[in-house]
Amino acid sequence: MKVALLTLGCKVNQSELIDIETSLRGRGHINIVGLDGAPEICVINTCSVTAKSDYQSRQLIRRAAATGARVIVTGCYSELNPLAVKDMKGVSHVVSNNEKDSIINMITDEISSCTLDNQAALPRGARRSRYFLKIQDGCDYSCSYCIVWKARGRARSVRPDEVVRRVRRAVECGYKEVVLTGIHLGLYGREFDDSNLIRGAGAPCLSWLLEKILAETDVPRLRLSSLEINEVDGRLLDLLKGGRLARHLHLPLQSGDDRILKLMKRHYDSAGFIGKVNKMVKEIPSLGLGTDVIVGFPGEGEPEFKNTLSVLRELPFTYMHVFAYSPRPGTEAAHLSAAVESPIKKRRSGILRALAAEKKRSFIERLKGETLGVLIERGGEAGDCAGAGKGVCFGYRGVADNYVKVFIPAEYTRFSGGIADGSLVNAEIVGQKEGMAIGKPVILS
Ligand code: SF4
Missing domain, CATH: 3.30.750.200 (Transcription Regulator spoIIAA)
Incomplete structure (x- = not known):
């Protein structure tokens, strides 16, 4: 599959696309090309820092669509104008800034025989690490700086049984972590209150849903995207102490x-x-x-x-x-x-x-000295090493349950002959480098 990755704007935008490219290259079957290389998919990371950036973002989307490729748009311009971007010719997906990692899923789903609608086994080498599952859309708040609540409409939730079904499928497909996302996640289930959807189970809410998922699936790790402070209750705190809900709140x-x-x-x-x-x-x-x-x-x-x-x-x-x-x-x-x-x-x-x-x-x-569960997102490439420089070292990047990015140098993994992408390993934090923790795998007896 030929994929074009294009970005506008700041260094953060640039580094995000480099991360996506690194991850895609690690999965094989993908050629990174320019707009003149007949791409099948274009990913555009837009910018909205000025009115000129808005204009440039629209222009780039149009140029990408003109190639005939499917266009996936993310970044600040599409974040602020999702409906307008979604309506542009050739745009297949608009991906929120908080969910950029899910672009990897979208592209690799195209080359994998295991999607969430297909129960065939996931081929080795196409394994992804985290699955982003949208369980909620819309927002009933009206923050004065925000346009999203107007663009997305009232809060509404995916039915709980459907959420459980999709989490089970993700686990069957080999995912070790499912990230629950939504525009206003903490409003999950509010509109179910007066319905007959759930009988005799108490008022459905996010904590209720999490308990249900953890009880009815084998998902090794569940993570929440952004939440409002008022929506963190005692029940949720108890779940965060339980080991399977990642100790991470945004x-x-x-x-x-x-x-x-x-x-x-x-x-x-x-x-x-x-x-x-x-x-x-x-x-x-x-x-x-x-x-x-x-x-x-x-x-x-x-x-x-x-x-x-x-x-x-x-x-x-x-x-x-x-x-x-x-x-x-x-x-x-x-x-x-x-x-x-x-x-x-x-x-x-x-x-x-x-x-x-x-x-x-x-x-x-x-x-330092703590052992964290680290989900390996990509590894096995020289130069992919906590900013140490191309070809200087070799190792594995992952994310811990508390959302710390962890780099595991290959020299610590000789005992096992390496670590597969998408696996969960326990690693002791032994140092740090340029915003990443350095981890050493712990061999459990
Ligand atoms: S809660 Fe979030 S989505 Fe809703 S209006 Fe405020 S900023 Fe926008």
Whole structure:
């Protein structure tokens, strides 16, 4: 299969496509080509940092579609304009920024004889590591900066028995981890309350669904995508302690200033957020905790930014996604006054990104000596080694249950002759390099 991978925008976008390319090359049967190489699939990672970026993104999608290829679009432009992009000629999928890993599934599904609608055995070499399963769509909130709730409509959920069926299929196909995704995952099942879908089982909610999946399937590891802080309940915390639900939560904070949070129409205040997160971290050791933060929201002066900085310093986030605010047409926030100038947004983003890097580094440092379950995503290629440089080392990249990226040097795997992609191995964290933990496989007796 010939695949073209094209990106616009920042280094993050570029590195994401490099990751996708590395992963695809490791699976064989795929040629990476340019638009002039008669691609069958084009993946376009779009950008929306300026109006010009929006324009360039649309142009690139049109050029890709003109080749006759199926076009998969992701990145910030399609994130903000998913319906418009979906309607563009030739576009087959619009993939959310949080689900870019699923692009690997989409492409390899084309060459694998085991898809979720086909129970044939998965051929060796085509094994994927994580399956992204959408269980929910839409959102009933109306955050003032967000266009997604308008684009996606009211919250609605996939029926629980269908979710269980698809998780079982994913396990049969060899997946060791299923990631449950949705636009507003924490609203799962709310619309079932008054229906006859579930009888005598209590009010269905996300925790209820997780209990059901864990009881009725053999999925080795289940992971949640983004959740709102108010949707983390005691039942969920218990499940996070149980071993099969990955100890990882992504909880968007957006701002640490209460006035800005109100302007954003978020449903919590900073004190409530801090209290809940501290409780979680106390109860669940080595919890991986991610967040999203918007800098430069209208009205964010230095005092408001300092409040955000102070909350972020206090909370034990293990990684952070920092976004500079830009007004989106059709949102309430686009009409707010007191816009923040670009250089200020840039400076504040830089401060938060430096803090994020430091938090990640110290989290990995604290993990030294711990043994984590690592799902191998790709390996066996020289140069694919935690940024050590092409051809310098050789090893395996994976993701731990707490979402730390782990690199296992090949020299630690001689006892076993290597590790297959998609396998789960226990590895002791022995060091770190450039934002990745270094792991040493533990041989269990
Ligand atoms: S919770 Fe807010 S930010 Fe998230 S999709 Fe709904 S409206 Fe948008």
